[in-house]
Amino acid sequence: MTSPRADAGWQGGPRASRVVALNAAPVRADGACVLYWMVAHRRLGWNHALDRAVQHATRLSRPLVILEALRAGYPWASERHHAFALDGMSEHARALESGAVLYHPYVELEPGEGRGLFEAWAAVAAVVVTDLYPAFFIPRMQRVAAARVGIRVEAVDSNGLLPLTETSAPFSAAYPFRRFLQRNLGAHLVEMPHPDPLSAADLADAGDLGREIRERWPAASAELLAASDAVLAGLPIDHTVGRAPTRGGTAAARARLDAFVEDGLERYGQERNDPDSDASSRISPWLHWGHISVHEVFHRVAEHQGWSPARLATVADGGRHGWWGMSPSAESFLDELVTWRELGFVYCHHVPNHDRWDTLPAWARDTLERHAPDPRPWTYIPEELDAAATHDPVWNAAQTQLRSEGVVHNYLRMLWGKKILEWCEHPRAALEVMIELNNRYALDGRDPNSYTGIMWILGRFDRGWPERPVYGKVRSMSSEATRRKVRLDAYLSRWGSGHGP
Ligand SMILES: Cc1cc2nc3c(=O)[nH]c(=O)nc-3n(C[C@H](O)[C@H](O)[C@H](O)COP(=O)(O)OP(=O)(O)OC[C@H]3O[C@@H](n4cnc5c(N)ncnc54)[C@H](O)[C@@H]3O)c2cc1C
Incomplete structure (x- = not known):
């Protein structure tokens, strides 16, 4: 299959349903540039938001500025997550070193230091394009920012094959959603974003645009973006969660x-x-x-x-x-x-508060609450779980891999969550622990998928099962059955006891 856009000669941006206006302000025709505020779709190709920014820049004959910032004070900011993000930013800096686009990579050296940077760029821009992303602090940050500026701010959805606004409500399970996709996805499969829109477009040169802005908030140096151990050690982030072996970018x-x-x-x-x-x-x-x-x-x-x-x-x-x-x-x-x-x-x-207990289906909340007082054969406090110090070698191995590498195998991730549910004093406490450990250690944490997985443990997107102690009607899993069902001898010898987290 070839990319339809690449073959047909690129015509422009994404379909209207991928573009959500975050304020009612107009495009300012005399603005000096188009600003792409890259916050989630951190890539230079296959990105509907970048396509939209390029489309604006071409139509308005204005240069394109890409602002990619990395805050210090966001929840769970650590050496691990920073190193991964900086790998991507370093790649972008190299790719855009020469050429018409002005790339402004900004890394906060102190929490809050970047305050005002977005507004400063928006003050000289004709229009802002940013990424539509439905989780973490991003939607709120963008809403607040869009309300503060006098030009149009558009959030563009490049999250999935299906534009999010093509749905009118959440789905309760995979089956009805799959049926919806089967009815509606076909048209979107031929509307791929451009693999390389910056090469395909003829953009005005940004030259020395925004010099004062860049003096006030200097672009991150190549050395900073290279994220050496010494650089990471100097940043105001969590140093107990170290770099993972996986490179970003x-x-x-x-x-x-x-x-x-x-x-x-x-x-x-x-x-x-x-x-x-x-x-x-x-x-x-x-x-x-x-x-x-x-x-x-x-x-x-x-x-x-x-x-x-x-x-x-x-x-x-x-x-x-x-x-x-x-x-x-x-x-x-x-x-x-x-x-x-x-x-x-x-x-x-x-569902903006998708990470909250109250958003679980009523049947799941009821059954879990009813079984909350059930005696638990084992209980652990969050620190013991964090330290992979339970009686269960399979669980400890999964937690050790998560702590060390920032990833966990999918099947074991399900078991990991189910055991946290079983071993915490209350299912609400289990929810807190899962969110904390997942988002702290997992490279892919703080994602809509994080809440799909964690809430699935507690019954979202699932059906009722035969009632059991502690779990009630929520599906249970056991380490013994896992050992019988899947091959994990090599996994256990790699991550099992002896491997200290
Ligand atoms: C308790 C728990 C927490 C989880 N937390 C996260 C998280 O923080 N971030 C995250 O991306 N995924 C999370 N998942 C879902 C799933 O475990 C991972 O997406 C998957 O293991 C990633 O490995 P992979 O890329 O090799 O997946 P593959 O099996 O190769 O699948 C390809 C892609 O499909 C998506 N995917 C796969 N399985 C699922 C699933 N069950 N639900 C939703 N999407 C899926 C992912 O984007 C994945 O990268 C969680 C699952 C559980 C049970």
């Missing part, structure tokens, strides 16, 4: 994707649950940081499968297999990448 993401498509994709359907098989994509950290887009991942899979939209089935029965017209294994991958991932994005888009 689009190049690393593409290398991982290539390896997966060549070696893992056709094994995914059978082996994805086995921690000992390297059959899952491990692409979630880059998806979370926006270093790679789901559009590019889909495109790569489609290309590998020799797929074209004509292969889509006409039956929309909500079934997991047979709709895409790809191999069973590729379809199983797309069910996670598209159905499950976008189910959570749509939920977060419609």
Whole structure:
């Protein structure tokens, strides 16, 4: 499959349903530039928001400024997350070193130091484009910022294959959402963002634009962006969560994707649950940081499968297999990448407090509350869980991998959450612990998917199961059954006791 945009000659930006105005202010025709405030879709291709910014810049004959900032004071900011984000920013600085676009990478050296930077750029711009992202502090930050400036601020949705605003309400489970996708997704599969819009467009040169702004808030140096240990040690962030072995940035993401498509994709359907098989994509950290887009991942899979939209089935029965017209294994991958991932994005888009207990389905809250006083064979305080100091070697191994590498195998991530539910004094406490550990350590944490996974542990997007102690009607999992079901001997010898976190 080739990118329709690349083939047809690029015509412009995304469809209207991907563009959400964050204020009622107009485009200022005499503004000096178009500002792209890159906050979530941190990439230079396959990005509807960048396409939109380029479209404005072309129509208005104005240069394009890309502002990519990294705050210090956001929740869970640590060496691990900073190093990953800085890898991406460093790549962007190199790619945009020469050329018409002005790239302003800004890294806060003290919390709050960047205050006023966005407003300063907006004061000279004709229009602002930013990324629509339905979780973490981003929606609130953007709303506040948009209310403060006198020009149009647009948030553009490049989160998923389906534009979020094409849905009118959240879905309660994967099945009805899958059926919705099967009815509505086809048209969007031929509307991919441009793989490389900055090369395709003829943009005015930014020259020395915004010199005073850049003097007041200096662009991060190459040395700062290189994120050496010494640089990270000097930043006001959590130093107890160290750098993970995985590098951030689009190049690393593409290398991982290539390896997966060549070696893992056709094994995914059978082996994805086995921690000992390297059959899952491990692409979630880059998806979370926006270093790679789901559009590019889909495109790569489609290309590998020799797929074209004509292969889509006409039956929309909500079934997991047979709709895409790809191999069973590729379809199983797309069910996670598209159905499950976008189910959570749509939920977060419609339910701003998606991380709160009260948003769980009533049946799940009722049954968990009713079973909250049940005696628990084991209970642990958050510090013991954090330290991977439980009686359960499988759980300890998963927590140790999370602490050390910032990732956990998907199947074990489910077990990890279910045991936290079982071992905390109350399910509400389990929710707090899961959010804290996941978002603190996971490279892909603080994402709509984080809340899909964590809330799934507590019953969201799931159905009732036979009633049991502690879990009530919420699905339970056990380490013993996991040991029987999936291959994890090598995993346990790598992450099991002896590996100290
Ligand atoms: C308690 C718990 C917490 C979780 N926290 C996160 C999180 O913070 N960030 C995160 O990205 N995912 C989270 N997940 C979902 C899932 O575990 C990861 O997305 C997956 O393990 C990432 O590995 P992968 O890239 O190899 O996935 P693959 O199996 O290769 O799947 C490809 C992509 O599909 C999406 N995906 C896969 N499984 C799921 C799922 N169950 N729900 C939603 N999307 C999915 C992810 O974007 C993933 O990268 C969590 C799950 C649980 C049970």
